[in-house]
Amino acid sequence: MSERVTAERVIPEGGRRRRRPTKQGAVLSERLIVETALRLVAQHGAEALSVRRLGAALGADPSALYRYFRNTDALLLALADELIGRAQEGWRATGDWREDLRSMGLRIHACYLSHPQAAVLGAYRTTGRPHETAAVERILGILAAAGFPAPFAVRAYHAFIDQALAFAAQDAAALALPKAAREADEAVWNSVYGRLSADTHPHIAAAFPLLAADMRGSGYPFALELLLAAMAVALPAAAGS
Incomplete structure (x- = not known):
């Protein structure tokens, strides 16, 4: 347009x-x-x-x-907002802030990966549309109910959503590659990293079996757990500030 x-x-x-x-x-x-x-x-x-x-x-x-x-950009923002809305469909709060954020983050990631081409186009946009504003309100509400004061809650929200969208965009971009390119990238772990000498790359050689297996999937679930664990450690101090 x-x-x-x-x-x-x-x-x-x-x-x-x-x-x-x-x-x-x-x-x-x-x-x-x-x-x-x-x-x-x-x-x-x-x-x-x-x-x-x-x-x-x-x-x-x-x-x-x-x-x-x-114009096309307005339509693109609507597509991005639609993905956010689909990620929230059927979501219900449990009252456990870590579980609620975990399920929300994993839903966002999974939804974007189910629409990789659209995710690549819209994951980095701020839509200001109803689904996005509802998601921001919902996540801030989870943090407030957990006892995080507003200054910390805002920074935690920022870290949480940026992490979710960054991983979603990266993983979606990989899925959006042509099949041949995607398979070639995956093969590099065996064809290159698997042949590195322990004399020149001792840490890679020692970790290679684990490295090759782990790199086949997304790092997001583990990164999300690290973030949630860090927030849990910070909660007592943040709530008392």
Whole structure:
């Protein structure tokens, strides 16, 4: 979508509903556009995020999309917010702050990895949209209920969400690679690291079996546990400050 499209072309929420179905029989809506965009990005990558391709997939005149999104960036923010929302679907607080943050973080990571192409595009964006604001409120609420004072809670939130999104983006980027490139990267651990001499690389040689096995998966679950453990240690001092 052209970045020169002005805000005046975006129709207010109440006036957006398309009266006639698209050629495919669907009534155009923001949700339908977002879901279709996610599917196209998953199949064809970032280049699929265009008015022409979205219009064709929806069976709608491409110009109709401007009633919902003023440009490609606005649509991208909606995609990013949709991933955040999907990560929170079905989540319930247990009252145990460590378990609640653990489950929230793992949900975010898993959701982004289930949509790697979209995650690569949107994991680093701040959407300001409903799902994101709900997530920020929820995480800060968990920290407040645990007894963390606001100054520490804000820094803990920052560390928690940046860690989750950074790992999600990195792991999603690896999944988004072409299969041949992904397999070549994985093979390096055996073809290069597995052949390093103990004379020149003693620590790698000694740890290689463990290293090769561990590097096949994500480091996020362990990193998350380290963060939660550090927060638990800091809680008494933070609460007493």
